[in-house]
Amino acid sequence: MSPALIEPVDVDVVIVGAGLSGLRAAVDIHKSGLSYVVLEAMDRVGGKTLSVPDSPQGGVVDFGAAWINDTSQVEMYRLAKDFGFELIEQTATGLNLYQDNKQNTVSFPYSGMPFPGCRRYDKQQAQLYEAFGQMAVLVDRSDPEMPWLGPDAKRTDSLTLAELGEKEIGGGIGSVVLNVLSRACLGLESSEVGALPVIDYVKAGTGLENISSDLKDSAQYLRNRQDKSYECIPASLKFSTRLAESLNAAAVKLSMPIFKITQSDEGCMASTSPGPEYRCKKVLLSVPSTLYLLIEFTPSLPATKEALSKSKLGYYSKTIFVFKKPWWRDAGFSGAIASDTGPIVFSRDTCVPNDKQYSITCFHVAEPGKQWSKLRAEDRREAVLKLFRAMFSTVVDDVPEPINIIEKEWTKDPWARGAPSPVMGPGVLTSDAGKAVREPVGHIHFIGTEASLVWKGYMEGAVQSGIRGAKEVIADLAE
Incomplete structure (x- = not known):
């Protein structure tokens, strides 16, 4: 029987993506009593945890x-404990090593700054701290929920991060600092990203110091050794496998990419390859905006969402x-x-x-x-x-x-195409497109770490976004 002749599978909610965001959303959908399916293009759960x-x-x-x-x-810490x-x-602890662009290598204490020849009161060191301080002020003044309304929003969104460094953040040292930040956090050069999206990204990560540190309260403080109740699959992937285990049997469909979502007043039809179609009332889309182009939306996504697909x-x-x-x-x-x-x-x-x-x-x-x-x-x-x-x-x-x-x-990786999460260029975050990141389109709700208000690009952001999306769907279907 051809796929076109197979009867659609009816569920209340289709969740696209079995990474942390989609799986965490699925847990709350499961607890609500709604019927659901999780469709994952990869041959495993976990997304960018591996x-x-x-x-x-x-x-x-x-x-x-x-x-x-x-x-x-x-939320991630709660999962680890649960x-x-x-x-x-x-x-x-110990000494770090730094090599400059002339292949000179120097060592410095873990808490120090990676610039050869610097001492605490040297001019270059002072410039470095000044640049960090200037960037920290912009981050502190940013609005985490509506970054386009912050006092510096319009100005900083007109600049790339590199231009911000050249014009406002300490000259040469400022440019160096911001490029180091952009490379480490985003995998992009500072000339490739808008200044305001990076300010917002750092704000979501509780500030410049925490997002760049390995110490208490910071982004790189704790790792998962193992699951004490299981002997296999330790490390970060286990967060996803344990979430998946809490769902209905066979609720997660692997190697099942979505290629089309058709929307009507009644709901959505999600078409998979090579599997069946799923007819649902709501779709929770946990896909990076840069991959929206892999899905045919009927009707098309609004221009604001399509603009987000041009993020990097x-x-x-x-x-x-x-x-x-x-x-x-x-x-x-x-x-x-x-x-x-x-x-x-x-x-x-x-x-x-x-x-x-x-x-x-x-x-x-x-x-x-x-x-x-x-x-x-x-x-x-x-x-x-x-x-x-x-x-x-x-x-x-x-x-x-x-x-x-x-x-x-x-x-x-054909279903990732980069990491950690998409970043906008100049002029997008203060536009209608920037304001539409988390907005539903009809019966389609958007989740994923880039759509989080906190810890964008991190596992915490993915999980919190999934929780938010599930709440939206459950509330809508309760009306």
Whole structure:
């Protein structure tokens, strides 16, 4: 029987996307008693959370989102506690390494600033703190719920982040600071993004200090070691698998991409490939705005939503070096390195000592990452190893060979196409399009980490957005 002759499946709600946002929304829909289905294009749940074995030694590492905190990321922390997860603090001790664009490598304390030759009262250091201070003022003055109404909104939305650095944030040092921020948080160069969307992004992450720190209250404070009640699938992917386990049997349909959503006064018809059509009263769409173009909407989405599809997803990839021992810790180093030119833009120690998992995760982001991505697989690996060895060989006599090297390029994943979340260019956030990010279109409701008021681009933002979307749908269907 051809798909056209198969009777549609009737449910109250179709949830598109089985990442954290879609799954968390599904949990509340499930509890409400509404019927539902979760349709996922990938062959797994989790979206941009992905945990994989690191080596035959038995550890697990995260290719995707990895960190939470226990203060401002209340929903993720609640899930961790409800699921019985064991959280470990991010290592934030020892010396970091920094390489400038002339290949000079210097070490500095973990809490210090990565500029060679700087001392606390040096002119360059003072300029650096001034630039941070100026950016922090703009962030503090921004309105988190309606950023287009803030006192600096119109002016900053007319600029790229790079232009803001050149014109308002400390000249040369300001430009450097904002490009470091843009690369690390968004996977994009500061010239590619609007200044106001980045200010809003930082505001959603509780401020400049927290979003760029690995300490208490910050974005990179805690990682999930394992689920105490299960012996398999530790790390961040387990948040998604445990959410999925709480839903109806067979409610999550994998390898089931949506290619068309047809809307009428009564509801929606969601067409899948290669599966059936689903007739529903509401759709919860947990898809990045940059992927809206993969779905045929009938009638078309309004111009405001279509404009959002022109936002940019960053280049964000990881190479993970796995070692027999944490030799860098023994030598007094944190495992955190940074390079102006790449291909490693920054790294973090991602060890789990209790599991004898010793790793350093290297991040390839923005333009250096894009250039590295063009290389053949073996050349990519060699380029990362070369820089890693070159930087550490300036401070240790011997850089051990890793027992395993694994990488993940999110841009080459057909259902991700980049990470962490879409970012608008100049002039969008203060326009009607910017104000429409969270607005429903008829029976279609929009969720996902980019549509969150808090912690955009992070797991917390995804979960909170899912909760908000479920509330909208449940309230509408109760009328």
